[in-house]
Every structure is written in C-alpha cells, then in structure tokens.
Amino acid sequence: MTAATTDLVEGGANARKAGQYVYIAAVVLLCAWVLVPLYFLLINTLSSPETVNAYPKRFIPEFDLGSLTFFANFAGILTALKNSVLVAGLTMIMSITIGAPAGYALSRFDFRGKELFRLLVLLTRAFPLPLLALPLAVMFIRVGIDDTIFGLALVHTTLAIPFAVLITFSLFSGIPIELEEAAWTLGCNRLTAFQKVILPLVLPGITASAIFAFVISWNEVFAAAVLTIENRTLTAFLLQNLDTSPLHLKFAGGFILVVPALIFIFAVRKYLFAMWGIANR
Amino acid sequence: MAVIEIKNVAKRFGDYQALHDINLTIEDQEFMVLLGASGCGKSTLLRIICGLETATEGEVWIGGKRVDHLPPKDRGISMVFQNYAVFPHLTVFENIGFGLRMQKLPDNEVKRRVERTAGLMHIDQLLKRYSGELSGGQRQRVAVARALAMEPDVILMDEPLSNLDALLRMEMRAELKGVLAESNTTAIYVTHDQVEAMSMADRISVMHKGEIVQAASPIEVYRNPAAEFVAGFIGNPPMNFLPAKAAGDGKWEVAGNTFDGPASGAPLKFAIRPEDMHPSDSGIKAIAKVVEPLGAHLLVTCEVDGQLFRAVLESDLTVKAGDALMLAPHRDRVRWFDPQTTLAVA
Amino acid sequence: MNPRLLPYLLIAPVTLFLCLFFLYPFVLVAQQAFSNGSGFTLDNFRDVTSHWKFPISLRNTFLLALAVVPIQLALSLLMATMVNRMKRGRDLILYIWTIPLGISDLAAGIIWLAIFEQSGFLNSMMGGLGLIDSPTTFLSYSTPVMVFVAIMLAEIWRATAIMLVILVAGIGLIPKEYYEAGEVFGATPWQRFLKITLPMLRPSLQTALVLRVIMAFEVFAVVSALGGTLFPVLMGETYEYQFRLLNSGAAAAIALVILAISIAFTLIILRVLRVPKGATI
Numbered sequence: 054m055t056a057a058t059t060d061l062v063e064g065g066a067n068a069r070k071a072g073q074y075v076y077i078a079a080v081v082l083l084c085a086w087v088l089v090p091l092y093f094l095l096i097n098t099l100s101s102p103e104t105v106n107a108y109p110k111r112f113i114p115e116f117d118l119g120s121l122t123f124f125a126n127f128a129g130i131l132t133a134l135k136n137s138v139l140v141a142g143l144t145m146i147m148s149i150t151i152g153a154p155a156g157y158a159l160s161r162f163d164f165r166g167k168e169l170f171r172l173l174v175l176l177t178r179a180f181p182l183p184l185l186a187l188p189l190a191v192m193f194i195r196v197g198i199d200d201t202i203f204g205l206a207l208v209h210t211t212l213a214i215p216f217a218v219l220i221t222f223s224l225f226s227g228i229p230i231e232l233e234e235a236a237w238t239l240g241c242n243r244l245t246a247f248q249k250v251i252l253p254l255v256l257p258g259i260t261a262s263a264i265f266a267f268v269i270s271w272n273e274v275f276a277a278a279v280l281t282i283e284n285r286t287l288t289a290f291l292l293q294n295l296d297t298s299p300l301h302l303k304f305a306g307g308f309i310l311v312v313p314a315l316i317f318i319f320a321v322r323k324y325l326f327a328m329w330g331i332a333n334r
Numbered sequence: 335m336a337v338i339e340i341k342n343v344a345k346r347f348g349d350y351q352a353l354h355d356i357n358l359t360i361e362d363q364e365f366m367v368l369l370g371a372s373g374c375g376k377s378t379l380l381r382i383i384c385g386l387e388t389a390t391e392g393e394v395w396i397g398g399k400r401v402d403h404l405p406p407k408d409r410g411i412s413m414v415f416q417n418y419a420v421f422p423h424l425t426v427f428e429n430i431g432f433g434l435r436m437q438k439l440p441d442n443e444v445k446r447r448v449e450r451t452a453g454l455m456h457i458d459q460l461l462k463r464y465s466g467e468l469s470g471g472q473r474q475r476v477a478v479a480r481a482l483a484m485e486p487d488v489i490l491m492d493e494p495l496s497n498l499d500a501l502l503r504m505e506m507r508a509e510l511k512g513v514l515a516e517s518n519t520t521a522i523y524v525t526h527d528q529v530e531a532m533s534m535a536d537r538i539s540v541m542h543k544g545e546i547v548q549a550a551s552p553i554e555v556y557r558n559p560a561a562e563f564v565a566g567f568i569g570n571p572p573m574n575f576l577p578a579k580a581a582g583d584g585k586w587e588v589a590g591n592t593f594d595g596p597a598s599g600a601p602l603k604f605a606i607r608p609e610d611m612h613p614s615d616s617g618i619k620a621i622a623k624v625v626e627p628l629g630a631h632l633l634v635t636c637e638v639d640g641q642l643f644r645a646v647l648e649s650d651l652t653v654k655a656g657d658a659l660m661l662a663p664h665r666d667r668v669r670w671f672d673p674q675t676t677l678a679v680a
Numbered sequence: 681m682n683p684r685l686l687p688y689l690l691i692a693p694v695t696l697f698l699c700l701f702f703l704y705p706f707v708l709v710a711q712q713a714f715s716n717g718s719g720f721t722l723d724n725f726r727d728v729t730s731h732w733k734f735p736i737s738l739r740n741t742f743l744l745a746l747a748v749v750p751i752q753l754a755l756s757l758l759m760a761t762m763v764n765r766m767k768r769g770r771d772l773i774l775y776i777w778t779i780p781l782g783i784s785d786l787a788a789g790i791i792w793l794a795i796f797e798q799s800g801f802l803n804s805m806m807g808g809l810g811l812i813d814s815p816t817t818f819l820s821y822s823t824p825v826m827v828f829v830a831i832m833l834a835e836i837w838r839a840t841a842i843m844l845v846i847l848v849a850g851i852g853l854i855p856k857e858y859y860e861a862g863e864v865f866g867a868t869p870w871q872r873f874l875k876i877t878l879p880m881l882r883p884s885l886q887t888a889l890v891l892r893v894i895m896a897f898e899v900f901a902v903v904s905a906l907g908g909t910l911f912p913v914l915m916g917e918t919y920e921y922q923f924r925l926l927n928s929g930a931a932a933a934i935a936l937v938i939l940a941i942s943i944a945f946t947l948i949i950l951r952v953l954r955v956p957k958g959a960t961i
Binding site for chain 3: 076079080083084086087088090091093094096097106107108109110112150151152154155157158159161162164167170173174177180182183184185187188189190191192207208210211214218243268271272273274275278279288291292295296300303304306307310311313314315317318319322325326
Binding site: 229231232234235236237238239240241242245249250253254 | 384385386405406407411412413415416417419421422423432433436437480481484490
C-alpha cells in the first residue's frame with residue numbers, strides 16, 4: 054500500500070519533471086528558430102565575398118570585412134542608406150508631432166465624434182496602406198514632391214500614425230488625470246501642467262513610439278520602391294537590384310537592415326505589450 | 335478671509351442631472367463636510383468649487399469674488415486628492431514646493447515654507463525621497479503638506495483618507511483636524527464616511543441625489559435629521575421607523591403604545607434611534623431575532639409587527655434569539671416624519 | 681480658448697493627414713481602376729483578370745496565406761502560453777522571440793536566402809552530414825515546392841512575432857482568478873486553455889488575425905527576395921504593372937482586388953470571433 058503510494062507520487066513527480074524538460078527544450082528550440090537564421094546572416098556578412106559565394110559554408114564567421122567594404126563602396130548604396138535614415142527620421146518626427154496630440158485628446162477628453170475618430174485610426178491600421186502609394190505617386194508629381202524624401206516620409210507617416218496615436222493614447226491613459234488636476238490647483242494652466250508633469254512622465258514612452266515609427270519607415274519596401282526613383286531608400290535599392298546584385302551585397306544590405314531592428318525591439322520591449330493590451334480594449 | 339458662496343449651482347452630464355440647484359454658504363475658517371453615498375454629487379460639487387468641472391448653471395463666489403469662470407489656479411484654493419496625486423518624477427521636497435515654484439517665489443522662501451509644512455505633517459525626514467519610496471500614509475501627508483504650503487484661503491479635500499487602512503485613518507483624522515484648525519483656512523471635505531464627517535466637521539451637508547438634504551452641525555444632523563434619508567444614513571445602525579396612526583389631540587398610536595406627537599391629521603412615521611431605548615415592563619413589544627454582542631454594547635435585531643427594528647442595549651443584558659422584549663423609547667428622542675414628503679415634522 | 685474646442689484642435693492634424701494621405705488616395709485608386717481616361721469602365725479589371733498570371737498569383741497568395749496563418753496562430757498561442765507560465769528569464773525570452781517583429785520582409789527574405797541559396801547553409805549542412813554529394817538547387821523553376829516551403833518558412837519566421845505580442849498582451853489582461861477557479865473545479869491545463877484562455881482571448885485573437893491576414897495578402901518583398909518571378913503573388917503583380925508595364929490603371933485594379941480580399945477577410949474574422957455584448961472581461 055505504502056509502496057504503491059510512493060510509486061504513484063514518484064510517477065507523478067517524474068512526469069512533471071519530464072514535462073519540465075519538454076518545456077525547456079521547446080523554449081530553447083523556439084529561441085534557436087529565431088536566432089539561428091540571424092546567425093547565418095551574420096556569418097555571411099562577416100565573411101569575404103569569395104567565402105560568401107563558396108561552398109560549403111563554414112559555421113563560424115571568419116571576421117572578414119570584405120563584404121561590408123564591398124557594400125560601402127557599391128555605387129549609390131551609401132546615398133540610399135542616407136535616404137533611408139532621413140526618411141525614417143522625418144517619419145519619426147512627423148508621426149509623433151501629429152499623432153501625440155490626438156493620443157492625448159483620446160485619453161483625456163470625451164467629445165462628440167470620438168468613436169468615429171477612433172474608427173478612422175483603427176481603419177488605417179487595418180488597410181494595406183502601401184497600396185495607396187500608387188495614386189500618391191501621381192498626386193506627388195502634380196505637387197512637385199515626387200521622388201523626394203519628404204514625399205515618401207509623408208506616406209510612411211500615414212503608416213506610422215495609427216501606431217503613434219495608439220501608443221501615446223495608452224501612455225497618457227496610464228497617467229492618472231489627478232496628477233494633472235493637482236498641477237492645475239497648484240498654479241499651472243493646461244500647457245504648463247503638461248510641460249511640468251505629463252511630459253517628464255511620458256518621455257520614455259514617447260521615445261519608444263518614435264523609435265517604432267522610425268523602424269516602420271526603415272523597413273517599408275513597397276511604397277519606397279513605388280515613390281522613389283533617383284532617391285532610392287536602402288530597401289528600395291536592394292529590392293530593385295535583387296536579381297542583378299551579387300550575394301554578398303544582398304547579405305551585407307540585409308544585415309544593415311536588421312541591426313536597427315534589434316536595437317529597436319530592445320528599446321521598446323516594455324511598451325510593446327502595454328500598447329497592444331490597451332489597443333484591444 | 336474666504337467665505338464660499340454657492341448660488342443656484344446645477345450640473346448636467348447629458349441627460350443625467352448630477353446636481354440640482356445647490357445653494358450653500360460656507361463661513362470663513364469653517365470646516366464643512368460634504369457627506370453622502372457614492373454618486374450623490376458631492377465630488378462633483380467639490381470639483382465645481384475647485385474649477386476642475388464647470389457648472390451648467392449657477393455661480394461660485396470665493397472671498398467675495400465670483401470665480402466660476404476662472405481656472406483652478408486663480409481661485410485661491412488648493413486641493414488634496416483621493417489618490418494623493420503626488421508627482422512621481424519629483425522628490426517630496428519638489429512636490430511640496432511645486433506650487434510655490436509656479437508662483438516663482440525665491441528659493442529661500444520655497445525652502446522655508448516647504449520645511450515648515452513638512453514639519454507640520456511630520457515628514458521632514460522624507461524630503462529627498464520619491465513617491466515610489468513612500469507608504470500610502472506618507473504620500474497622504476505629502477499631499478496635505480503640498481496643499482498647505484500654498485497657504486490658500488480655501489483647502490478642498492476629496493475623500494483624502496479613504497485609501498488608508500482603518501487605524502491610520504483614525505490617526506490622520508485627528509491630526510488633519512488639528513493642523514487645519516491652526517492654519518485658519520476654510521476647508522471643504524468630501525467623504526462617504528459618517529464617522530469621519532461627525533468627528534471632523536463644524537458643519538455637515540448631507541447630500542442625496544444631487545441635492546443638499548440638510549446642512550447643520552454634526553450633533554444637529556444626528557439628533558434632528560431633517561429628512562428620512564438623513565435619519566437612515568447617519569448613525570450606525572440607522573434610525574428605526576414604525577408607522578404611526580393618529581389617535582387625535584396630537585396623540586399617536588405606535589405598535590400598541592401611545593405617544594405625544596405633532597398635531598397632524600395625515601399618517602406619520604415614528605422614528606427612534608436604536609440606542610435611545612431601554613428594556614422595561616412596558617413599551618414596544620419586540621421579538622429578538624439576532625443578538626450580536628459588540629463588546630461595549632449589545633446589538634439586538636428584532637421584529638416589531640413584522641418590521642425590522644434594532645436596539646442597542648447594555649452589554650450585560652442576557653437576551654437570546656426568540657426572546658420577547660419590551661423596549662421603552664426615551665420620549666424626548668422620538669422624532670416624526672411625514673411619509674409623503676419624507677421630511678421631519680415637529 | 682473654449683475648452684470644448686481643444687480636443688478637436690488636438691485631433692485635427694491626424695484627421696487632416698489621414699484624409700489627405702489615406703481617404704483621398706483611396707478614392708483616387710478607385711477612380712484610376714474604374715476609368716480609362718474617358719469615363720467609367722471595367723476594362724482594367726478585365727485586362728488584369730484575363731492575364732494568364734492573374735489566376736496563378738491569386739492562387740499563390742491564397743495558398744501562402746492558408747499555409748502560413750494557421751501555423752502562426754498555433755505557434756503564437758503556444759509561445760504566448762509558454763511565456764505566461766515562465767518565471768525566470770521571461771524578459772529575455774520575450775525579447776528574443778519578438779526580434780523578427782522589427783525585421784523588414786525584405787531583410788527576412790534575404791536571411792532565408794542565405795539558407796536556401798545553392799551555396800547556402802542548408803546545402804552546407806546536408807553536405808556536412810553526408811546526405812548529399814553536391815549542392816542541390818532549391819530555388820528554381822524545377823523545384824516549385826521548395827520555393828513555396830522557403831517562402832512559407834520565411835513568412836512564419838518573420839511574422840509570428842506580431843501575433844505573439846498581441847496575444848501575450850491579451851493573456852496578460854485575463855485575471856488570474858479565472859484560472860484558479862478553473863483549477864478548483866478540476867479543469868486540466870488543456871481544458872483551462874480551451875475553456876478559459878481561448879474564449880477570453882477573442883478580442884486579441886481578432887486583432888492578431890486581422891493584422892496578420894492583411895499582411896499575408898500584402899506579401900511581396902519576401903517573395904521577391906526568395907522566389908523572384910518564380911512565385912508570382914498579387915502585390916508583386918501590382919508592382920510589375922506599375923513599373924515594368926507602366927500601366928497604372930491595371931495596377932490600381934489589382935490593388936483594389938487586394939483591398940477587397942483584405943476587407944472581406946477582416947469582416948469574416950470579426951464575425952467569427954465576435955464577443956457577445958456584456959461578455960467582456
């Protein structure tokens with residue numbers, strides 16, 4: 054009887070232990086699933102062009118900067134890189150300056166048409182927006198901002214605005230209105246209360262959503278390819294030359310595309326979840 | 335010197351009438367408590383006085399100046415919030431000095447006033463800390479100190495103690511009363527806690543469904559409730575009611591007893607507080623249902639003619655469920671209400 | 681200033697921006713698609729749909745969505761529940777798993793190219809293990825299945841993170857008491873997942889699926905990087921019409937087809953996963 058019970062208990066413990074191992078193995082496996090392809094890209098980037106095109110591949114990088122040097126010297130690519138940074142920077146500034154006030158309005162006021170406005174913003178998120186680059190190309194020619202960094206930044210801002218509004222909305226909602234009211238009773242008007250109390254508290258979050266906007270623009274391919282011809286961004290440049298450019302150029306370019314992403318996810322990781330949590334309510 | 339006058343103030347949120355035609359004058363240096371259940375409009379009224387909410391109709395005057403069109407900062411008030419609203423990005427010192435800095439006072443004056451009020455609230459040791467490093471009670475002290483440092487004419491408090499635990503609340507209650515009495519400010523204090531109201535107030539305004547039912551001293555509100563609502567809301571357990579039948583000549587028949595009452599023809603309600611009765615040979619016949627020894631007293635829940643009836647009796651009495659009691663009311667504590675208007679009848 | 685006007689002032693920039701760069705181009709696309717310069721016509725649609733590549737790209741896009749989205753749904757649910765019971769290392773694991781969120785589809789295509797190209801890591805690995813003698817070609821006309829699998833893997837790798845983030849945020853909103861109650865009433869972990877997590881997660885599932893499905897019909901750069909013209913998809917055809925064939929009317933027509941499919945699927949998802957009124961947390 055006692056022996057049987059101990060057996061049972063041990064059996065349960067063993068099963069739990071086995072489950073624990075399966076669980077840990079699954080976690081490790083899924084991490085590998087994400088990281089190993091990135092590692093392969095890293096190997097290719099840090100190898101000489103000859104090695105990149107050779108077979109078989111080694112599984113350790115040889116730390117040769119040949120591919121990256123080739124990338125840097127490739128005609129037009131540094132301009133493309135510069136364009137990407139400029140467009141993304143502009144997008145970042147525009148989407149925050151335009152989006153944050155709306156996020157604040159959504160979190161602090163009840164007004165007629167609020168639901169309609171929310172719907173408009175959510176609708177934007179649920180649309181294949183890059184498609185709209187097609188008519189905008191025509192419109193931009195008419196206004197004379199075709200093939201410019203500013204024109205593309207406008208389209209990318211449209212992409213980034215729903216996120217900017219939703220993130221800032223959740224940020225402002227996370228700050229009790231009483232803090233603002235307290236500031237008003239202590240001699241602030243709306244503007245000074247915002248400066249002295251709200252802004253210092255949301256600044257890290259605003260930074261995160263600015264980075265988010267930056268990466269949305271940095272990664273966007275279709276609209277960039279449609280709207281720029283001379284002033285290609287990095288993504289548009291790589292896409293256009295996909296069938297003609299050598300492998301080592303692609304991999305080095307891919308690597309340059311990935312680096313900001315890694316930093317970005319690290320910088321905004323705290324806000325990612327808060328943002329989606331509130332967006333669903 | 336700040337008398338507060340509220341004239342014909344009404345507030346609507348869409349179709350919902352939160353406040354009906356409120357008229358109230360609060361004297362200089364008076365401690366006024368707005369008391370009521372949640373949703374009665376007491377916080378809305380406070381926020382209208384503060385300027386965080388605009389009244390749909392009516393006027394607010396502070397210190398002889400009409401202020402209802404002014405932003406909060408120009409009303410000469412300061413406020414203590416329910417959730418303290420201590421700024422998390424500033425130290426305790428900067429929190430208390432926040433309003434003074436906004437007034438651009440010189441550094442030494444800010445320092446003097448912060449240190450004085452911090453001393454008053456016993457938080458001089460905490461000046462360098464941030465709100466995250468403080469307990470609830472300490473945050474409360476910071477919030478009060480911040481309001482006092484402004485040396486306002488009027489201090490407004492919105493349930494400032496309701497987030498504290500019971501013991502701390504009792505301690506803070508007494509302390510707050512003392513500090514405010516010394517500061518010579520007019521105070522308006524919103525609460526749903528009748529004990530808090532009774533113990534702190536010079537005058538209580540009992541609010542119900544957007545109206546002030548009675549504004550009087552605590553003892554007056556307790557002894558002579560102006561309406562059934564007040565009688566039922568104040569006092570724990572609340573007042574007992576029984577139907578009374580007119581027996582002519584100002585005599586009323588209540589549960590088989592005859593009492594002297596107002597000379598009125600219409601039927602009335604008889605009311606008596608549970609502690610204003612004693613067991614006797616004659617009186618109201620009550621069947622004990624539940625007996626709860628509360629230490630100092632014995633709370634007996636009874637039935638009188640099928641109606642709920644409570645009595646608070648001496649604790650050394652032996653009563654058990656099912657016993658029949660004869661409860662004799664103290665005649666001068668009996669009150670009468672008109673069931674039509676629910677108002678008190680003298 | 682009138683405080684009633686303040687919220688409108690704050691949302692004005694976003695509204696204006698979205699009208700100009702979202703609603704207006706949307707009208708323009710429709711106009712372009714339905715006109716041939718002289719008036720209303722369905723010619724563009726007729727041209728586009730009668731082209732031999734259209735049924736293929738339509739089929740490819742659907743096949744890809746059908747293969748990828750269910751796997752991603754299962755995978756992201758699994759990962760989200762795993763993260764949810766994690767105690768140590770939760771932040772690190774979440775960071776790793778969400779890295780692909782910041783990686784553009786072009787970069788993801790390039791990353792998987794490093795694995796599947798002829799001298800790539802898959803061949804090197806199989807060669808190293810002695811499974812093959814010489815490197816095989818995975819991405820060519822003769823291996824349509826491998827092309828599909830490569831694109832599929834790249835898509836799963838890249839876009840599971842967005843669903844994961846939404847679902848993790850959603851699971852975080854479900855109060856722990858429900859699980860405790862489930863446990864008290866004798867529900868097994870699997871039953872708790874089926875009866876508590878899934879139903880309560882519906883709003884998040886909605887958002888995740890809508891976003892993911894829309895992205896699936898927009899698939900473009902991954903396909904370009906891995907399959908080139910081997911695997912035509914709708915978005916790629918739009919790009920072709922706009923640039924190679926310089927037929928913006930046809931490009932607009934396909935864009936409208938993609939839009940219509942996206943909207944149809946969004947409505948279906950919202951309908952299937954709707955939460956009855958009053959049944960929210």
